[in-house]
Each structure stands twice: as structure tokens, then as C-alpha cells.
Amino acid sequence: MTAVVRDRVVQSREVCHAALSGGGGAPFASVDGVFNFGPRQSRALNNIKQKVHPMKFLHRQQPILRSLVATAAVSFPLACAPVAMGQTGDFDAEDRGSKVEDDAWYDISEWFDGNDYNPTDEAIGRWDDEVFSYEDARTSSDSDNDQLIIPADTFYGEDYNESYVSYEDRDEDGTYERSTRYIDSDGDSLNDAYVTYDDEDGDGLYENYDYSELGSTSKNAVPPSKIAQSVKDGLSGKRHEVKGTVRDIKTVQRGNEYSMMMQVKSQDGKDIWIDLGGHATGVQLFEDDEATFYGPMVKRGDKTVLVATAIDLPKHGMYKVERSGSRYTGEVQSTKTAKVRGKEHLVVKLKTESDKMMTVDMGLASKAKKPSEGDEVTVTGVPVKIGDRVILIADKKQS
Numbered sequence: 001m002t003a004v005v006r007d008r009v010v011q012s013r014e015v016c017h018a019a020l021s022g023g024g025g026a027p028f029a030s031v032d033g034v035f036n037f038g039p040r041q042s043r044a045l046n047n048i049k050q051k052v053h054p055m056k057f058l059h060r061q062q063p064i065l066r067s068l069v070a071t072a073a074v075s076f077p078l079a080c081a082p083v084a085m086g087q088t089g090d091f092d093a094e095d096r097g098s099k100v101e102d103d104a105w106y107d108i109s110e111w112f113d114g115n116d117y118n119p120t121d122e123a124i125g126r127w128d129d130e131v132f133s134y135e136d137a138r139t140s141s142d143s144d145n146d147q148l149i150i151p152a153d154t155f156y157g158e159d160y161n162e163s164y165v166s167y168e169d170r171d172e173d174g175t176y177e178r179s180t181r182y183i184d185s186d187g188d189s190l191n192d193a194y195v196t197y198d199d200e201d202g203d204g205l206y207e208n209y210d211y212s213e214l215g216s217t218s219k220n221a222v223p224p225s226k227i228a229q230s231v232k233d234g235l236s237g238k239r240h241e242v243k244g245t246v247r248d249i250k251t252v253q254r255g256n257e258y259s260m261m262m263q264v265k266s267q268d269g270k271d272i273w274i275d276l277g278g279h280a281t282g283v284q285l286f287e288d289d290e291a292t293f294y295g296p297m298v299k300r301g302d303k304t305v306l307v308a309t310a311i312d313l314p315k316h317g318m319y320k321v322e323r324s325g326s327r328y329t330g331e332v333q334s335t336k337t338a339k340v341r342g343k344e345h346l347v348v349k350l351k352t353e354s355d356k357m358m359t360v361d362m363g364l365a366s367k368a369k370k371p372s373e374g375d376e377v378t379v380t381g382v383p384v385k386i387g388d389r390v391i392l393i394a395d396k397k398q399s
Contacts, residue, residue: 151254156252156300156303165181166179167295176199176239240294243292257326260276264293273306274308280321283321291312332373346362346363348377
């Protein structure tokens with residue numbers, strides 16, 4: 001782009017912004033020959049300026065705004081063409097689902113990108129590829145974003161107290177022989193205990209459980225036995241299958257953990273919430289898409305939820321849902337071994353990408369590969385409170 005064209009683009013956007021924000025001067029007055037709109041466009045802009053609150057008439061005036069922008073684009077096609085070619089196509093309102101939305105009427109930078117819609121995962125100051133990503137959606141600062149993040153106690157009810165959960169189907173017979181979940185026993189939003197449930201006879205029901213505190217905690221808000229038993233009552237080890245149409249998509253947050261939730265209308269007409277966890281980046285499902293979900297049914301607060309372990313996507317086949325806790329990348333500062341319940345564990349001090357120090361329990365020292373000081377590693381796991389410290393219990397490590 002030449003300097004002259006670039007300067008004209010800047011001038012053009014400044015004029016557009018001044019006209020819409022009620023700035024001084026005649027709307028879209030000629031600036032070095034860039035703009036010279038006729039009476040119809042001027043009258044339209046004057047009508048817009050007379051409104052008290054522009055957001056209230058956004059949808060009614062949007063066609064006018066777009067016609068003005070289109071006229072402006074004709075005035076400098078060389079400036080607009082490269083931008084338009086690099087963007088995704090337009091979306092019809094009935095096809096765009098919850099992952100894209102109307103361009104913000106006041107965002108001048110969106111007027112010349114060649115499409116009328118944005119993905120709802122954008123963040124201020126971050127380059128966006130115009131393709132929706134659940135990882136980007138976690139840190140989105142798009143004020144127009146309609147993909148709301150809902151607190152877990154709001155979504156499930158105030159008695160919801162479940163964190164990271166895993167299921168084991170060792171022989172892949174459709175029955176999960178063991179389930180493990182971390183729990184906040186004292187109500188401070190940090191995991192400080194875990195419960196392991198076992199189905200010993202393979203009937204799909206958990207006969208017993210083992211409740212373990214990870215360290216000394218303050219007085220429990222709820223007795224451990226009650227926590228464990230209440231979860232067990234709403235737990236089943238049988239794998240369920242739900243085939244249906246996606247009706248709604250939400251992001252639910254508990255502490256620093258996020259889960260993508262999909263409401264699916266099953267073939268028998270029931271609405272069922274599906275938990276896809278926090279790493280379902282490979283799942284490209286929109287509202288009104290069809291899929292088959294597999295996993296155990298659990299009771300969470302006032303909702304019955306299928307915790308997906310696999311999804312059968314039309315034309316794409318089976319997708320295994322990853323459940324590996326929170327993911328962190330950092331540089332190894334030091335390593336040591338420590339006794340945990342009488343066994344030697346490898347413990348690593350990690351400096352994360354955000355310059356925060358983190359202690360990571362890498363598991364049994366005899367099985368864990370010991371990294372060297374200065375190595376960059378990526379770990380996933382569950383943050384838990386042991387005594388007065390927070391430690392990440394790693395369940396997966398990558399070099």
C-alpha cells in the first residue's frame with residue numbers, strides 16, 4: 001500500500017468516525033478529494049446525528065451505514081481490496097449461530113474487512129484470524145460478545161461443588177470402572193480433597209468411594225462423607241449415548257476452570273446439557289448441528305449432565321474429548337524429590353509465561369522423566385491446596 005493511499009484510508013476512517021460520533025463539521029465533507037457524498041448520504045447522516053442514543057437505533061440504521069461505507073469503499077478501491085480478500089465470507093443471520101455476530105456499528109476497523117460478521121472470540125489488541133476458537137474465547141474482551149461466561153454456581157445452583165473429573169473405561173466395554181474428582185471441601189474455591197469411586201462388579205453403579213484430603217484445611221463447610229455420598233448418589237458408571245441437535249452453547253466457569261456446555265435436543269425430544277470440558281478446541285459444532293455424544297450421566301446441582309468422553313461428528317468420525325485439567329507452559333527453575341504419602345515424587349518449580357512461579361507435582365520420581373533446569377515444559381493438571389500452598393498435580397506432561 002503506497003503512502004498516499006494509506007494516508008487517505010486513515011483520513012477516510014477519521015471522517016467516518018467524526019460523522020457518526022457527532023463531531024464538528026459537515027458529515028463526510030470532502031477531505032483532499034477523498035469523499036464527496038451527495039445530498040442523500042448527507043441527509044442520512046444528519047438523521048443519525050440527531051438521535052440521542054445511537055445504540056437504540058442500530059438495527060434500523062445499519063443498512064444506511066453500510067450503504068455509506070460501500071460508497072466510501074468505491075472512492076478508494078485500491079485500499080479496500082487487499083483487506084477484503086484476506087477475510088472470511090459473509091454469513092446469513094440464520095446460519096451464523098453463536099460463534100459469530102454483527103460487526104459493531106461503532107468499530108471503524110470492521111467496516112472495510114469484506115464481511116458483516118465477526119467471530120465472538122476477539123480481544124482488544126490481539127490480531128484475529130476471523131475464525132472462532134474456544135481457546136481465544138476464554139480471553140475474549142469483545143464487548144459485543146454474546147457467548148457469555150456463566151459462573152458455575154449460577155449455572156448449576158449454589159450447591160454445586162465439583163471440579164476436575166476423570167473416568168476410566170479400562171476394557172472399553174461401555175462401563176466406567178473408576179471415577180475421580182477433585183473437590184473444594186472448605187468453600188475457598190481451591191481444590192483440597194479428591195474422591196475416587198469404584199464399580200467393582202461392572203454393573204454401572206459405584207459401590208464404594210475413597211475420600212482423601214490433600215492437606216490440612218480449615219474447618220470443612222460440609223462433612224467429607226456428605227460431599228462424597230451426595231456426589232455418588234447422582235453418579236452412574238454406565239456410558240450413555242445422546243444423539244440430537246445443538247440448541248445452545250455456553251461457557252461455564254468455576255475458579256480458573258472453564259467448560260464448554262452444549263444444550264442438545266435429543267431424538268426423544270428431551271433437552272440435555274453436554275459437558276465438553278475445557279479443551280474441546282477440535283469440536284466445530286454450531287447451533288442446529290447434529291452429533292452423537294457418549295459419556296456418563298451425572299447430577300450437578302439442579303441439572304442432569306452428560307460428561308462427554310467422545311463425540312461422533314457427521315462426516316468427521318469419532319472425536320475423543322480430552323480432560324486433562326488446566327494447561328501451563330513455563331521454564332524449569334529447579335527440581336527436587338519429596339515424599340508424598342510415603343512415596344518419592346518429583347517436584348518441579350516452574351516459571352510460567354506470565355512470570356509467575358508454580359510448584360508442580362510430576363508424580364512418582366521412579367516413573368517421571370526428570371527435566372533439566374532451563375528446560376521449557378508444558379504441563380496439564382489440577383491446582384490443589386496442600387497446607388497453605390497451591391500445587392499443580394500434573395496428569396500429563398509434554399516437553
